[in-house]
């Protein structure tokens with residue numbers, strides 16, 4: 001699999017039929033699609049927001065006279081689990097640096113604090129050396145790492161069990177479930193612990209296994225983009241940034257004989273040969289409205305989203321009180337179990353930011369962050385995963401060139417950057433075939449595609 005092969009396509013060399021393509025959304029999915037389609041087609045990226053990148057959102061600000069660039073959305077990736085994204089970064093020659101991905105829990109109800117990285121962090125509170133509840137948590141953690149996969153096979157067979165059902169069937173301690181398992185998954189998928197209980201357990205265990213979270217030895221090296229994630233976006237869009245329209249909210253699409261009629265807030269409607277929907281699935285359904293086909297409605301409605309309020313600040317009081325427990329990701333379980341749990345990313349450690357202050361990004365703050373220490377507030381929406389998701393994702397090919405509209409986005413996979421690239425790549429591969437066909441038909445030629453080369457990203461379908 002090699003991205004650069006795409007540029008050598010016969011169509012590109014021969015300069016055949018160009019399509020007028022609208023790409024709705026400038027997150028990683030939309031930008032990847034635009035990056036590959038731009039050389040061959042007349043693309044227009046329509047982005048409702050005021051910045052390019054969607055969840056790639058780096059805040060640039062000054063604190064104590066020093067300039068900082070801090071990521072508030074996408075932060076980390078690793079080469080093992082993000083092969084296509086890593087390839088893209090290599091092709092663009094983007095500078096990256098290693099980071100550490102430790103995880104801490106602070107439970108307000110029990111006053112427990114620990115960091116799951118080493119002995120000093122696990123026993124940040126020395127009294128836990130003799131705390132049977134905490135020792136049971138650690139024991140269950142080991143047991144889960146060793147046995148989860150086997151238990152999963154015993155438990156669910158062919159059917160999809162939720163996390164909640166799994167823990168009803170297998171006895172793990174409440175401490176392990178509530179002070180390790182749920183916070184960890186909730187931090188990874190930026191969603192409340194209650195939503196994690198409804199996740200398919202197979203999805204979570206397979207994700208943990210693939211990301212080395214079930215063993216200490218096989219953990220991948222996580223990385224960040226040097227100077228902030230916006231740096232890769234700048235390089236990616238450099239040749240075609242003039243094709244991006246910001247503050248361009250698409251309000252409706254209509255399939256017409258000439259193509260797809262796109263309405264954007266405050267502009268005249270425009271006709272495109274093809275539209276790539278790189279916004280979230282619920283946003284796409286809203287744009288389609290009554291125009292959605294039964295297939296679009298059936299598939300796209302299977303991905304619910306969770307709203308995340310994100311606060312960028314320098315209030316270190318939201319980190320564990322015991323500094324030995326400070327980690328890259330810090331999970332806070334509030335007194336009231338009905339309150340949303342909070343995650344704080346300690347950005348100095350994650351991005352290697354040099355500041356005497358602790359610069360933090362907190363998700364779902366409920367007023368703990370002092371308002372005079374807030375730098376910025378942003379709202380994101382992140383997909384939550386249900387047991388019907390696998391079946392819906394398997395139908396992605398049906399929504400590529402679905403009557404002139406194709407769909408991509410991180411929601412087609414586990415919700416991360418690699419999934420955005422992978423789903424966009426699947427769309428680009430298919431579109432690559434289309435114009436050849438159209439050009440052949442216009443010229444009255446055979447459409448058996450003898451001039452079509454093999455697909456370079458053939459293994460990259462979603």
Ligand SMILES: Cc1cc2nc3c(=O)[nH]c(=O)nc-3n(C[C@H](O)[C@H](O)[C@H](O)COP(=O)(O)OP(=O)(O)OC[C@H]3O[C@@H](n4cnc5c(N)ncnc54)[C@H](O)[C@@H]3O)c2cc1C
Pocket residue numbers: 024025026027028029030046047048049053054055056072073074075076077190248249250251278279280283287308310363380381382408409410411415416417418420
């Ligand atoms: C707080 C947070 C931290 C995260 N950290 C990581 C991380 O470290 N690593 C990782 O791999 N993943 C991370 N993720 C997951 C992240 O969501 C995905 O990696 C990925 O960035 C999503 O890309 P996307 O292109 O699918 O969607 P988005 O980036 O959300 O892009 C969709 C775009 O569509 C635009 N849009 C919506 N409606 C319209 C409309 N009507 N008209 C025009 N444009 C529209 C939106 O404005 C947006 O720009 C994080 C997510 C969150 C919320």
